[in-house]
Amino acid sequence: MFSQFTRNIKPYVNAELDLAHLANKNGKFMEAFEHLENAHVLGQESTYFHVKVHILMFCWAFKQNDLRELFGQIFRIAGAATKTAFGLIPSGNTGGANVSPFKAMPISADYSDFIARAKSDVQ
Template identity: 35%
Template structure:
């Protein structure tokens, strides 16, 4: 992962962690989605973003998110280097195979 991309990913994960610690779960999930977009081409970063989404699912008692994230963690470990749907935000609120538009501020890191 290039240094600028790594810093952007880490910043999104740090923001998610801060919101998680303050029980601001919607804001936490927003930053996890952004981290997912940045890290989905890298096995460890991709898996880390899904792990945190799973953790958030447990915290909010969201069964759909829990089950969906378990499947996505497995897929992230197996397929991150083979194929990923660019821009997909990674939550169970979206189809895991659907490519999505990448926000402009994140796209600059993915060129």
């Protein structure tokens, strides 16, 4: 059901999602969103994780009553669901409504390494 990349990147994405959940639980809402952004960078080449993270960002925006983020995530959920499988994603984009959904961004060395490792195990 899931691609090999999705299976390989899963521990890294889930680690960030766990940190986001913990930060939310502790009332550190901006920190939680930063972890969602990290999960987005790591998982955006997987349709499953790309859509999942945008849905979680949508939920975060709803709970924070952040209408700009909420509406931005609706657009991004649709894009993630329809464009990821074709590789139409801007590398390194953090996924929030505060950046263009088309803007490529630098990826940290650690995250580049995690992504490269997940891709190399695919071949």
